[in-house]
Amino acid sequence: MRYVAVRLVVTVLLMFGVTVVTFTLTNLVPADPVQAALGEQAAANPEIVAKFRAEQGLDQPIPMQYLRYVGNIFQGDLGTSVQSHQPVAKELGAAFPATIELALAAIVFSAIIGIGLGLWAALKRRTLVDQVIRVVSLIGLSWPTFWLALVAYYLFFFLLGILPGSGRLEPASIPPPQVTGMYTIDALLAGDLWTFWDALRHLILPASVLALYTIGLLTRFSRSAVLEVMDMEYVKAARAKGLPRRTVVFGYILRGAFVPILTVLGLAFGSLLSGTVLVEQVYSWHGLGQYSFAAATKLDLPAIMGVGLIVGVVYIGLNFVVDLLYGVVDPRVRVA
Numbered sequence: 001m002r003y004v005a006v007r008l009v010v011t012v013l014l015m016f017g018v019t020v021v022t023f024t025l026t027n028l029v030p031a032d033p034v035q036a037a038l039g040e041q042a043a044a045n046p047e048i049v050a051k052f053r054a055e056q057g058l059d060q061p062i063p064m065q066y067l068r069y070v071g072n073i074f075q076g077d078l079g080t081s082v083q084s085h086q087p088v089a090k091e092l093g094a095a096f097p098a099t100i101e102l103a104l105a106a107i108v109f110s111a112i113i114g115i116g117l118g119l120w121a122a123l124k125r126r127t128l129v130d131q132v133i134r135v136v137s138l139i140g141l142s143w144p145t146f147w148l149a150l151v152a153y154y155l156f157f158f159l160l161g162i163l164p165g166s167g168r169l170e171p172a173s174i175p176p177p178q179v180t181g182m183y184t185i186d187a188l189l190a191g192d193l194w195t196f197w198d199a200l201r202h203l204i205l206p207a208s209v210l211a212l213y214t215i216g217l218l219t220r221f222s223r224s225a226v227l228e229v230m231d232m233e234y235v236k237a238a239r240a241k242g243l244p245r246r247t248v249v250f251g252y253i254l255r256g257a258f259v260p261i262l263t264v265l266g267l268a269f270g271s272l273l274s275g276t277v278l279v280e281q282v283y284s285w286h287g288l289g290q291y292s293f294a295a296a297t298k299l300d301l302p303a304i305m306g307v308g309l310i311v312g313v314v315y316i317g318l319n320f321v322v323d324l325l326y327g328v329v330d331p332r333v334r335v336a
Contacts, residue, residue, distance in 0.1 A: 152205055
């Protein structure tokens, strides 16, 4: 409990730091938010500019602007988008579940394939299987995601026509009743299997493109972690007892290697959440990536700050969960 309490205090401090960094970097952008919001003609009118600055709090000193920003966050107010004139929190609430769904599918696919290949390569070290898996994982790490997204779009949608190319559902489909905002889960909760299959088909291509880099990363990292554990004394003792090979591999080797793998999984999931911009643009996936791209191109500062804040909070929350899971995976961590 003391460890959890300390981690909670650190998490709160980190979240406070995220607000400072987000606010500071956004205000250092070398552009005029007033002109971006009002346009050149309206920005030339001093009365309109003064009214806009007063409404947005831009006429106050920077420290006061920050205090106002933090106070609004505690009230669940992330500001109003200067382009859509809608609350940023409401727009993020609509976009974030789509990105969560995409990132979850990618990380589950990456974990199953990447950890499996890494374990297989380690058990077959210095063989042809090991060499092939290492080469394939290196290729996965080397391909640019935006290039792969375009190639996959052309190949599987335009050329072969076996997978949908854009959107989260077919144009004629009706989204399921919103519970989580993730169409696959909401369709299952509603018992609508046709919509679930439609949402799943649209999810396969962008999730696979996103997962390829993470698969390569997890494969190489899992191989190294498993090889390190395989030479430890407790593994040799388990083999000397004559335990079944499956028990030794999954109960001793993989469990001992899973703590560093879990760290990479947490960081990879956070990276997927914040790195979906290009993939969402290619596949017209209306999520956080596409929303942040539109906000950046239009210099929508409240929206940009909202995206930066939510991504930072997700990263911190994931690290907190991963720290708690260490003791669940490996009892030696609790003793330490």
